[in-house]
Amino acid sequence: xxxxxxxxxxxxxxxxxxxxxxxxxxxxxxxxxxxxxxxxxxxxxxxxxxxxxxxxxxxxxxxxxxxxxxxxxxxxxxxxxxxxxxxxxxxxxxxxxxxxxxxxxxxxxxxxxxxxxxxxxxxxxxxxxxxxxxxxxxxxxxxxxxxxxxxxxxxxxxxxxxxxxxxxxxxxxxxxx
Amino acid sequence: xxxxxxxxxxxxxxxxxxxxxxxxxxxxxxxxxxxxxxxxxxxxxxxxxxxxxxxxxxxxxxxxxxxxxxxxxxxxxxxxxxxxxxxxxxxxxxxxxxxxxxxxxxxxxxxxxxxxxxxxxxxxxxxxxxxxxxxxxxxxxxxxxxxxxxxxxxxxxxxxxxxxxxxxxxxxxxxxxxxxxxxxxxxxxxxxxxxxxxxxxxxxxxxxxxxxxxxxxxxxxxxxxxxxxxxxxxxxxxxxxxxxxxxxxxxxxxxxxxxxxxxxxxxxxxxxxxxxxxxxxxxxxxxxxxxxxxxxxxxxxxxxxxxxxxxxxxxxxxxxxxxxxxxxxxxxxxxxxxxxxxxxxxxxxxxxxxxxxxxxxxxxxxxxxxxxxxxxxxxxxxxxxxxxxxxxxxxxxxxxxxxxxxxxxxxxxxxxxxxxxxxxxxxxxxxxxxxxxxxxxxxxxxxxxxxxxxxxxxxxxxxxxxxxxxxxxxxxxxxxxxxxxxxxxxxxxxxxxxxxxxxx
Numbered sequence: 001x002x003x004x005x006x007x008x009x010x011x012x013x014x015x016x017x018x019x020x021x022x023x024x025x026x027x028x029x030x031x032x033x034x035x036x037x038x039x040x041x042x043x044x045x046x047x048x049x050x051x052x053x054x055x056x057x058x059x060x061x062x063x064x065x066x067x068x069x070x071x072x073x074x075x076x077x078x079x080x081x082x083x084x085x086x087x088x089x090x091x092x093x094x095x096x097x098x099x100x101x102x103x104x105x106x107x108x109x110x111x112x113x114x115x116x117x118x119x120x121x122x123x124x125x126x127x128x129x130x131x132x133x134x135x136x137x138x139x140x141x142x143x144x145x146x147x148x149x150x151x152x153x154x155x156x157x158x159x160x161x162x163x164x165x166x167x168x169x170x171x172x173x174x175x176x177x
Numbered sequence: 178x179x180x181x182x183x184x185x186x187x188x189x190x191x192x193x194x195x196x197x198x199x200x201x202x203x204x205x206x207x208x209x210x211x212x213x214x215x216x217x218x219x220x221x222x223x224x225x226x227x228x229x230x231x232x233x234x235x236x237x238x239x240x241x242x243x244x245x246x247x248x249x250x251x252x253x254x255x256x257x258x259x260x261x262x263x264x265x266x267x268x269x270x271x272x273x274x275x276x277x278x279x280x281x282x283x284x285x286x287x288x289x290x291x292x293x294x295x296x297x298x299x300x301x302x303x304x305x306x307x308x309x310x311x312x313x314x315x316x317x318x319x320x321x322x323x324x325x326x327x328x329x330x331x332x333x334x335x336x337x338x339x340x341x342x343x344x345x346x347x348x349x350x351x352x353x354x355x356x357x358x359x360x361x362x363x364x365x366x367x368x369x370x371x372x373x374x375x376x377x378x379x380x381x382x383x384x385x386x387x388x389x390x391x392x393x394x395x396x397x398x399x400x401x402x403x404x405x406x407x408x409x410x411x412x413x414x415x416x417x418x419x420x421x422x423x424x425x426x427x428x429x430x431x432x433x434x435x436x437x438x439x440x441x442x443x444x445x446x447x448x449x450x451x452x453x454x455x456x457x458x459x460x461x462x463x464x465x466x467x468x469x470x471x472x473x474x475x476x477x478x479x480x481x482x483x484x485x486x487x488x489x490x491x492x493x494x495x496x497x498x499x500x501x502x503x504x505x506x507x508x509x510x511x512x513x514x515x516x517x518x519x520x521x522x523x524x525x526x527x528x529x530x531x532x533x534x535x536x537x538x539x540x541x542x543x544x545x546x547x548x549x550x551x552x553x554x555x556x557x558x559x560x561x562x563x564x565x566x567x568x569x570x571x572x573x574x575x576x577x578x579x580x581x582x583x584x585x586x587x588x589x590x591x592x593x594x595x596x597x598x599x600x601x602x603x604x605x606x607x608x609x610x611x612x613x614x615x616x617x618x619x620x621x622x623x624x625x626x627x628x629x630x631x632x633x634x635x636x637x638x639x640x641x642x643x644x645x646x647x648x649x650x651x652x653x654x655x656x657x658x659x660x661x662x663x664x665x666x667x668x669x670x671x672x673x674x675x676x677x678x679x680x681x
Contacts, residue, residue, distance in 0.1 A: 027604040028343070035346050042353055045368065053365040055629075056622040057356045060614075064349030071342035103395035104596065107571060111592045114575065115585055123572050130568035134398065141565075149569050153576050156207075163580045166588075 022082040029075035032068045039064035102133055119165035123150055188233055188532040189539060197234055198241040198536065202543040205245025206551065209261050210253050216246035216262065220506040224513065232514040236533040239510050241540040244296060247486055248544050251288040251479055256281055256404070256558050257570070259389040263381075263616060264446035264482040266389075266609045267337075267454045271467060271474025278470055279405045281556035286417015287475040289548045294421070295432045295480040296541035299487025300534050302436045306491060319627035320639050324648030326617045326624065329448040331652040334610040335659035336455045343606045345656075351614020352621065354379045361619065362626045374586040381615055382581040387594025388601070388608040390574045395599050397563035397570075404559040404566075414552035418545070420472055427457050427473040431480035439485025440492070446485040447613055453481035487537065494518050494530065 043061035046054040110130075113122035127146045136142060157163045188194070201223070208219040219242045227235035250261025255272035268288060275284035317325075330352075334344035357368045358378030369375040421428060431453040438449035457477040458467040467474045493504035495518065511518060522530055558566065578591045601608050632638035640646045 024604055027600075028340075028606075031600065031604055031606065032342075032346070035350075039349065039353075042368075049360075049367055050363060050365050052363050052626055053360040053367055056618075056625060057353060057367060059625075060349050060352035060356065060618075064346055064353065067342045067345035067349060071340065071346060074340065074342060099399045099401075103398040104599070106398065107391055107395065107595055108592050110571065110575070111588050114588060119576070119579070127568050127572055130571070131564065134564040134567065136564050145565065145569070149572060153573060157576055157580055161580065163583070165576065166579055166583075166585050169585060 018082055022079060025075050025079040025082060029072055029079060032072035032075055035068035036065055036072065039068060106130060106133075114166060115169045118168040118171070120150070121168075123153075186532075186535045188528050189237065189536050194234060194237055194536075195539075197230075197238050198540055199543055199547075201238040201241035202245045202540060202547050205242035206249045206544070206547060208242075209246035209249030210555065216243045216250070217506065219243070219246040220510075224506070224510055227510060228513065232516060233529055233532050235510060235514060236507075236529065237536040237540075239507060240533055240536045241543065243486075243507075244537060244540040245544045245547070248289065248292040248296075248479075248483065248541075248548065251292070251475075251482075252285060252548075252552075252555055255284045255288065255475070256555065257390075258393050260385070262446075263385065263609070263612050264450050264485070265478070266447070266612070267450040267478035268475055268482075270454065270478075271469070271471050273404075274468065274470040275475070276404055276556075276559050277406050279407045279409055279411045279559075280470065281405065281559045282410055282414045282552050283412035283417040283420070284470075284475055285552040285556065286412075286414040286419075286549070287421050287472055288417075288479045289414070289545055289552070290418040290421030291428060291431070291476040291479040292483045293418075293541050293545045294428055295435060295483035296487055297538050298432050299436060299439070299484035300537045300541075302484070303487055303491045303494075304531075304534055306440075316644060318642075319624040319631065320642050320645035321648065323621060323624040323628055324639065324645045324652065326621045327652040328648055328655065329617055330610070330613060330621075331655040332448050333451050333613045334607075335655055336451045337607040337609045339605055339607075341656060341659050341663065344610045347601070347606055347608065348610035348614040351611040351616075352618045353614075354384070354611070355615050355618020356622060361623050374584065379590065379615065380582050380587060381612070383578045383587040383590040384594050384615060385612055386574050386578045387591040388598040388612065390570065391591060391595025392598030392602055392608075394567045394571050394574070395595060396602070397567040401563045403562055408560060410553070410556055410560065414549045418549065421476055424473055424476055427460075427476050428480055430460070431457060431477040432484045435481030435484030436488045438481070439488030446482050446489070447609075447616070449481040449485035450478035451609075453477040494522055 039061045043058060043065070046057035046061065049057070110122060110126045113126055116122070117125075124146060127149060128142050131142050131145065153165075157165065204223070205216070205219050209216065220239055223238060223242050227238055230238065247262065247264075250265040251268045251272065253259045253261040254265045254268040255276050258269050258273040260266040260269055272284045272288065275281065330348050334348045335341050337344060353368075355378070357375055359366050359369075359376055366376060434453040434456060435446075435449040438452060439446060454467075454474065454477045457473045458464050461467065461471075461473060489504050490507070493508055508518060516522070516526065516529065575588055575591070578587045579585070581587060598608055600606075601611075628638050629636065638645070639649055
């Protein structure tokens, strides 16, 4: 957010900065377009509610659609101004894909594991696996940190606050049968 | 009044009461820094323990835990860029950059100093203005509440975003999310798609944990390294506390903003923190420092946040109208002990009320000491490598999310909003308006329907009532002003492009 009073032409601005802004503009345009469609669906779905229940969702959807339309126009304008700075870097380099994959897949995979196996088994395996995948190889760190973290969580949540962590949803469903 | 204050002080300064307050302060601090837990969880967990206590002891315990949990919400904003409470979100803007510069202890010191000062002034304000407030608050009806909530949404959407349309998109999304579940007016299910789990609506905690904590964890995994870029801590917490009082003008101005805005039930602390941040930024002769670790950028939101929370007690104690979730739980605690809020509370039970208010000040002093003692230890988290911090924080976050509702659906919601948060961050959509929309959506919905009920369906009621019309005009003016100032800033398009383009 620093000001730069020395800029006198676009050529003074680092190209990487402008390319990054182009990426943001393109992504913003896509998200705004998606938002228009989403809010339209929300508006149409609300038509099935009673008149009093539909009022507020209609208002929210109208606000969302209007703002998204303006945002889309803004983003497209900006992207058209910056299009000459596309440098093929709209897609992240290959070496970053592994970390992107881990960051986007890790939390959902852990969440699924909690549902299938329960919190404690999922956390024992998940914590160790995440340490390993992120590059931590020392056994003492892997085992020790996992044990310490889970002990603290057990002490705080189950012993002090008496909050039992979730068990396996599948196991519970089978038991109920 | 002085005599009642002295009575309250005498009641509080007993070893038993001080010990209860100290333990509650430590508990509040530990709960406040954990993602998914906060002052509401802390107070809700404490209330059953207070059943067997004397009323004053119970209120002092609740006061201490809420002060500590509220103030320590800034710690996770500073250290991890994850607001412990919605009202601590603005503290991330300059607090976390300070942590990245290795000045986490200084930033925590600034937040502690600002919180302490604002809490003391806030309580004094409540003592002085609580009773005169009765007449003013009685003038507020559903149309005015609708207009007030609209101002809160407009303020945060415009001030927290580089682009006003992006802020409003996120606010609209939050408002829609708040409508999921059973309609509060006629009991009709909305957007539940037949799922029982959605009948109660979308809970705030998993959304906040997803948008902030999970998003941050995903970023740590991609960026690696430590939060403190240089790998070491600089400065001291007491240095930060003392520096707070070197910025006297910012401190006093932010506290006053919080006091005034916090008097408005339901809107207070979040809007106050963002408004005071923007006021200080505009008042500064070097606004470019904001967002890069300016001390005023930490002082302003924390002072406004804490004075607003204290100010929110005024309508709660005098009228039984909670200023926010914290005061709502306080009313629950009062009801448990057979105490009815109202205009007669101050004169009918002075020991209790003034003891509670004095207890808030002593709680603030205790937090100053305990928080300063623990600050350096907590700041060490900024020196932990992302490969270690990310998995641990992920496990703790999911535990915190589950603890709030005891439902696996909360974990699913947190994951979904983690992905939403990542996309929002990548393309500069601010997450805070979404959270505020979710928080204020219920108030907007209910007050809108009640207003139409009052006017037999005539929407002009919002314009024919002077107070409501004025407040709605302010909300509209906020949006228009924000757009105009940003468009004018684009008069120098080259600079606008180099800055990353503040759009209209």
